[in-house]
Amino acid sequence: MQKGTIQNSDIFLDNIAKSLGRERKETVIRPTWHHQPQWDVLANYTQNQLVDVLEAQCKSIHTDLIRTCKENLNETLLKVIKNFHGKTVMTSDDSRFEMFGLKDHFNEYKQREDIDVHTWDKTDGDTSIRVAERADVGITFSDITLAESGTVVLFSDEGKGRSVSLLPATYIALIPQSTLVPRMSQATKEIHRQVENRERVSSCVNFISGPSNSADIEMNLVVGVHGPIKATYIVIEDQ
């Protein structure tokens, strides 16, 4: 990718240094913070305990949580899609759909239930966006799942479009239990590690906690604004 431009940097930053009463700094070492309470949250919880925390938190973010195993995943997913009156479904292009044995079943959905399942197509963006926009259900896998806040973390890439979890009327997150961590700290630590190792950070990292909502009218909570109106998490035992 071509490098971008930077304008007016020196005069602007010189001015800041001057206000701070010193020369410009060329290196700064990030200190070790004196207080680090974030690492104590849900420390030493087992994966099963973290699922319990996630389940409890889902109640306060208007999200249904269903636990299932790999064998029952297909039936569980189909039930949730039907519950959302899903006729058109958009999924991300993620190898885990195959790994968890869903890909083959998607072909049957059409015959069995008249449900169209589309996969995000990296070769045809306009069509993908258009389909996602009119889809009833969007489905993605969670890359990292935060128990404390009930959050699925999605790293965008060519197969994992930003629109899949955004444009459809409802959203289903598939959560392999092994993706669970206590809180945001573990996810951002992982991204910090990527940066330190000069790995490429995704152009869009989404931390999603339930359906969209707003309290802008008289502080009344309305669930469902611009993003999905309803959300369900399906936690899959995978270890």
Added chain:
Amino acid sequence: MPMHIGEKEFSSRVNKGLEDDFMRGAVRSAQGRLQTNRAKAADELGDWEEWRYLGQEIRQHTMENLDFYLKQLSEKVAERGGHVYFAETAEDANNYVKQVINKKNAKKVAKSKSMVTEEIALNDALEEQGCEVVETDLGEYILQIDDHDPPSHIVAPALHKNKEQIRDVFKDKLGYTNTEKPEELTLFAREQLRKEFLAADVGITGCNFAVAESGSFALVTNEGNARMVSTLPKTQITVMGMERIVPTWEELDVMVSLLTRAAVGQKLTSYVTALTGPKDETEVDGPEEFHLVIVDNGRSKILGTEFQEALHCIRCAACINVCPVYRHVGGHAYGSIYPGPIGAVLTPLLGGYEDYKELPYASSLCGACTEVCPVKIPLHEQLILHRKKIVEDEKKSGFGENVAMSGFGIMAGSSRLFNTATRMAPYLVTPYAKDNAISKGPGPVKPWTDIRDLPVPQKERFRDWFKSRKTGG
């Protein structure tokens, strides 16, 4: 809309607020809910004070090394193919954005909520050159539709409006036919704005926190509009105040955790979206072109002064939600898009004492703001500093107060004069007193007695009573 809002005179803005019963009721109930939610979220963490210390330490370190982190940020953004423009003034920032929009020949801009673009009056600048700007945050959208009514709260901008008013605005301006139920109003806005997102040529967002180490920035939202704005339009422009930055992703975690709890009592908002550059070449949604505009607009003048901590603010509005003055006068009375305690500190720094010398006095100095601030800004102490500066350096206090204060200094500095004055006081006020109270006071006493009575001084002085009191008992 620039930083200044409403009438010029502070007292008329305050009176307008005091007379608006609905607004005052709405503010009271909103404050109640937000306070409770914040306190609950803080309690749940168990060690909230530790978190606050951490937040404060991060903000301090970042401000002290701001030039370094901004340079790192800009280089990383450029590495990922984004363009960075450092804007010293509001005009510089607006001109750059206009230039990008002209080059793209863009007709429609979709914006997500951003206080700094309000501060620099970006919408006005774009509309002047014939570009349609659509605010997509529900609260901001309501205000924009209602002939650009100014925001009254930095997190819930339309807090001062009730659902009937909103229904009528939608009815008059957009042909809305449903009821005043918030669900129906919101669904209507969803349908209207969906079309706008899909049609917009350019998306403009603010920035909650930029991350220096990777050239990323995070948007903290609930509605999903910022995601729309950063997913659908081909060009994205992000405008940030220069202080809105953290060193690494690890500090982003801490600041976001503090922000969502302090602002609305959520563990995280529905969406925290962290973006780095434009979309990758192999991705098919997200902007093809990305511009980051970093705005000074008076901030560097605050650095290195006793007010530097005001730049630590993360715009959570917790101080606004506990302020007894805000509770009574509402957001518009402050005459600034930044209301409440942080507004009373920040607005005079950005806009000058000339227009905002009353704001540091719009506080009871109860210190509730300082107590809830997630990054421990000593807000009420900053207000006292302002008052000190206004009186000492700027000599801007009223003439009557000056005379009275210097008179008081002479009188209190001499025991003979003090004795005489305190003996005379009950008699001097006799012409103004009625039923042991003064309800129409002269000169400097007048603003007080306009609102409440002033008790008349007792005939027996404390010192005389003390001398003649019976000991023991």
